[in-house]
Amino acid sequence: MPPAADGQQARDDDDGDVGTGRLERIRRRFHEFGTEYAALPLYGTVSRRVAEDPEVAALLVSAQPGQARPVLWFAALHDLVLRRSDLPAARWYASIVGRDALPSGDPWPDVRTTVLAHADELRRLVATRTTQTNEVNRSVYVAAGLAAAVEGAGSEQARVALVELGASAGLLLGLDRYRIETTPPSGGRTVVGNPSSRVRCEGLDRSDGRPALRPLPQVVGRAGVDREPVGLADEDAVRWLRACLWPDVPGRVERFDAALRELGANPPPVRAGDLVDDVAAAMGDALVQSDASGGSDHVVVYSSWALTYVERERRLVLADGLSALADSVPRLTWFTAEPPRCVPGLPHDPRAQAGPTVLGLRSWVSGREVPARIVGVAHPHGAWLETW
Ligand SMILES: C[S@@+](CC[C@H](N)C(=O)[O-])C[C@H]1O[C@@H](n2cnc3c(N)ncnc32)[C@H](O)[C@@H]1O
Incomplete structure (x- = not known):
């Protein structure tokens, strides 16, 4: 299950620390997240792999103080693939291909390739955004x-x-x-x-x-x-809100999209x-x-x-x-x-x-x-x- 408010509530203990200690804490957070949500085939698996990969985990170092959490990293990547469904990682997202068309196997090679090829863009997102929820x-x-x-x-x-x-x-x-x-x-x-x-x-x-x-x-x-x-007419803002949802959790993105269709006109x-x-x-x-x-x-x-x-x-x-x-x-x-x-x-x-x-x-x-x-x-x- 997602955390209380999708990880938005807690300020981190990383404020002001820009050294290797911060990267280590970020990696530990990915490890903890991956362990807690091990049942989620995409976020659980990827989180554990990010924890072992300093190059990929380091993207989160650019987050604003108190924001360096795996959920922000995931939201940035989700936002990227929502915009670019041709990227290799996109096929692992139920929000893009639909739940029935999800492949089986290990998403990590595709995710890693996508993240490293778009590192600058992801770093910019991570540095300027915070996670948002409307559940x-x-x-x-x-x-x-x-x-x-x-x-x-x-x-x-x-x-x-x-x-x-x-x-x-x-x-x-x-x-x-x-x-x-x-x-x-x-x-x-x-x-x-x-x-x-x-x-x-x-x-x-x-x-x-x-x-x-x-x-x-x-x-x-x-x-x-x-x-x-x-x-609801602001495409970028609505996409970010969708990107903050966890595609692994059945029904969540689908419900969000249905609500947008229901309320969009009025x-x-x-x-x-x-x-x-x-x-x-x-x-x-x-x-x-x-x-x-x-x-x-x-x-x-x-x-x-x-x-x-x-x-x-x-x-x-x-x-x-x-x-x-x-x-x-x-x-x-x-x-x-x-x-x-x-x-x-x-x-x-x-x-x-x-x-x-x-x-x-x-x-x-x-x-x-x-x-x-x-x-x-x-x-x-x-x-x-x-x-x-
Ligand atoms: C976790 S979201 C919950 C959104 C919605 N109520 C829901 O349950 O899905 C918290 C919301 O509270 C808003 N918020 C936090 N502090 C606020 C404040 N002082 N004044 C107005 N809005 C605030 C945030 O911008 C965010 O949209």
Whole structure:
């Protein structure tokens, strides 16, 4: 399984170190990555081989401080072969040839040839980019969060305006247009959203009692904010977002592409800005839309693996800001899908200690906060969830 946020969250211990010590650390990281993801035929195999090959591993030395991680190296190479499908390495990528046409055998000779022939270009990418994620399958836990948010407030009859903080390309804002399906270990399944959508999000529902998913409320407004929003019409930026996905993980690239096709003509607006300073503006964007279609009775502000990149003091400023904004709407919910101990104001719940993604709810009705609660935990990409 990919790491929590595809390796974006941790700052490395390599800042400022440009000597051979840094290269050794990079090689060790490739070795660790290759061991952890040994089951991935492309990334697992290649990572272990890079660890043994200082010439190839050295490309990552040009990364910005804190960014020298195998995922960046892989994203740069993936971006290159997405642009140049004639290169030898390209035939090992499911995102290029399709999963059914993948060859068997050792990808390393082709990968090494490609990397060394394009070393300057890859070095430039590694030096100027950072990895980015917009994981469509997280719709599974956002749908569970919405179910919990509108519970007791007219459930699916509720008309909600969605505001995503750290929305990236805004793909999670389209969740009601996707087929979202959960299966409990005992069998049976729950499907919400648009059952006939080609965007298929799936997760295992480990909840003990009733299913985590319930019919989605009507979404009458949607808007996001991100400090680096990815416009769906921006070919380069969208390709980089795709390049950051791991082609080895079945369904991931396919789901991403299906979501682009679904939302491409009518993408949810994501404004460029800071999620703390610009939350009111993003909420205004969503409310303009909902007003145009009859109004909403509930604003649901949410973040998924975004607050964790914001300093702790700033998260407190955000919490105060939301509390103030709650005065201006009948009902406001703040749903968070973030690692443990990230979100201010959530109660301690021993079941959520290990995360990895904690699903939290804070709600205000007519400006007054009702008790906050943790509603469950989930896999960082929605592969499983458990609500209580
Ligand atoms: C790991 S990505 C998650 C994207 C999306 N929420 C998802 O779950 O797929 C984190 C996003 O948060 C954004 N971000 C981080 N700090 C931010 C800030 N202070 N203001 C606005 N966006 C921020 C990043 O640009 C990035 O797009």
